Amino acid sequence: MQLTVNGTTRDVDVDADTPLLWVIREELGLTGTKYGCGVAQCGACTVLVDGIPTRSCVTPADSVTGTEISTIEAVRETEVGKRVVEAWVENQVPQCGYCQSGQVLTAAALLTETPQPSDDDIEGAMINLCRCGTYNKIRAAVRGAAEG
């Protein structure tokens, strides 16, 4: 099947039900997208499918052919993505960092859709888990990126 990831269309030879996560990590070698739980609980595997945050660990590869898939490796290719990364650095968000690819992409999607999100918007969108508990800094960074 063909998948379009970060603007490049690639042929991948995998079983149709292979989760997008493992296609991205193993077939395309993009390891910024992380495996955390495999059951759509934590969000470490978040990628954007046509701009929408998607848990790639439970997304069969053949369900996203013909879409535009965007991973953390391409986050700085949009103005909003750049701003989010800058806000993440400015606010010193990451600790272990393992969940942050998913957090950054989720924030970028939120701010693309809603440039000036309310607190409720942020709470509704930023639902990925972080075991290091960086939640307060994530909130501050999203607000910071929105103001920028």
Added chain:
Amino acid sequence: MGIMQKLTRQPVNVSRRGFLTGTGALVLATALPARRSRAQEAAGEAEPPAVPAFLELRSDGTALFRSPFIEGGQGIFSALPQIVGEELDLHPELFTVESAPPGAPFDIMGGFRFTGGSSSVRSSYPLMRQLGATARAMLIEAAAQQWGVDAADLTTEPGKVVNPESGESLGYGELAGAAMDLPVPADVPLRDPSTFRWIRQPLPRYDVHDKSTGRANYAIDASVEGMLLAAVQHAPRLGLAPVSVTNRAEIEGMRGVHSVHLLPGAVAVVADKFWQARKAVEAAEVEWGPGEASWPMPEDFSSQGFRDTLANADGEVIEIEAQGDAAGTLAGAETVLEAEYDAPFLVHGQLEPPSTIARFNDDGTLDLWLPNQAPEMFQGAAAEVAGIAAENIRIHSQILGGFFGRHFLYETANPYPQAILLAKAVGRPVKVQWTREEEFLRDAVRPMGFARFRGAVSAEGPTALSVEVVGEGPTGRWYKAPAGQDPSATEGISGKTYAIANRHIGQIYVPNPAVIGYWRAVGHSMHDFMYESFLDELAGAADLDPFEMRRGLLSDSERHRTLLETVGTLSGGWKPGVYEAEDGSQRARGVAMASPFGSEVAVIAEVSIDGGEVAVHQVWVAIDPGQIVNPATIEAQVQSAVALGVSQTLMEELVYENGEPTARNFDYYPFLRPDQMPQVHVEIVESGAKMGGIGEPGLPAVGPAIVNAVAVLTGQRIRSLPLSKHDFG
């Protein structure tokens, strides 16, 4: 685990050791003074032992630093350059930091080291300063020789030696070559802390950009040429072994599958790709039979049953602490309270599931890429599995996707033995990747805790306290600390600072059938909840305010009283009783203190009840680690410890039934969500006392502060965590 505060090593110059000839770098290692002189006598020469570099100052003016401690989110890769750079006078951002390999010169805790016990900075602070100061002195000496002046007349500015007289300067990079042949000066004086440029400043961390753009690589991201991927299915209980895979032919025929293997306590499938291996191993129909295990899990084990076992334990009470006459005072007291407290098993839940790559090389050596908190220990254990000498094993320690105590060496809890056995069997490098479900089955869990309290209280405060702590601690399990000498089994009930005149703290040792491990704040993670909650019970029985009663119990300790008052002020003044918040909700606050890992902490938490569940709105933390290196890191670590403290108090519990955990993933083992995170306010008090830890101390007092607040608000005294088990409707 003990902390080595004394300086066990000192800097040595290894610039001319073969492997770096021609690089023009000043290379410092460290050596144990005694061992060095023996080595010198034996070798009959003055060359330092052949050891890898600790600190390399390169000709481009940058530095490579090999960290004895592993980075897992706590910021150690940024803190150490901050300390070394301070004394060296080189900006910390000019350091590249790598995880050091096992062995000398990095075994700075006395022949070993580990990353844990909130001990990295405090155990290495003197040595790291000495290392930086020594390098600086050598660079000054090199400049002095070049200019033909006295070294005492020279000084440094960041990255360069300066002659204040002439205004001349030479960059460190230009001097690195000349400094290579200089002797290491002894006893270089350290900077006066009042002149610190970077230590005590909130410098940024140097890994946040990579971690915000997906470029940080963890063990799970490592790969080597020609490797195969393996997934495992663990026996449902330790003590079972695979007898056969009844549909083996079918599994072997699945796409990408290389081979199927029966391992100790597990079945593995090796395939071209991980997802192929996982799909195949999940489809494997395994017949399990009796097998070997150091801690076989009983078929009928349940957490409820084990709680009863702990509650009914009546074995020998081994004395941990005793003062005055607790028994006599309790016998004669008018008001005596008794209570039993328990806390559940917990998983670490670090977001990166464990993995290991094993690669045997043609020269008989073995390379391992793996998450770990103790490289020497893993090297030794891997040698036994591989059947080769430890020095023939290279440990490539990766940054950790969270750890919280998960990556110590726990028998059966680490994937490296499987990777070694599989690499041997297939003759190719193999990466074993555990799924979250297999991780839940083999995590070394926070032990269930139990304690029995008896206390007497008068109108002036508690007069006697007697506690029996029941169970087993991880230090007893893994480092053979006998009951009575295992702090991890009682800390948080032992080691408290309150001046209760008559007290007796004892341990009843009851072995735990589960594989137990260190979990952030270890024994403190549950015992402070028990003790500080019971303290509030005593206050309630005597109609005393819990904040004021604590202040009274700390009248002899200015340090603790200051901390308690600081958190009170930080929260806007201690607020007893129930009050209405701006949003109309009824709220209450609780207070608690803890003395974990060499630091002192006081916490106030504010809660309400929302839909029958506890909501935590605010947590105020005053923390006194004695002396500090980076206030921003401290604030971040306290935020993190509070999050885990709130999480375990509100909702975390690993339940066993029929010898198995009922949860195998985060769906049935939820932890703190973003919308449940309280606001956290941190104040650092730098009392000047001996430097304490930072990674764990923020956690222990959070739970009891919440539980005490809940008692004020609802009248319900919760003695069994988590709160989600209880109905507050």
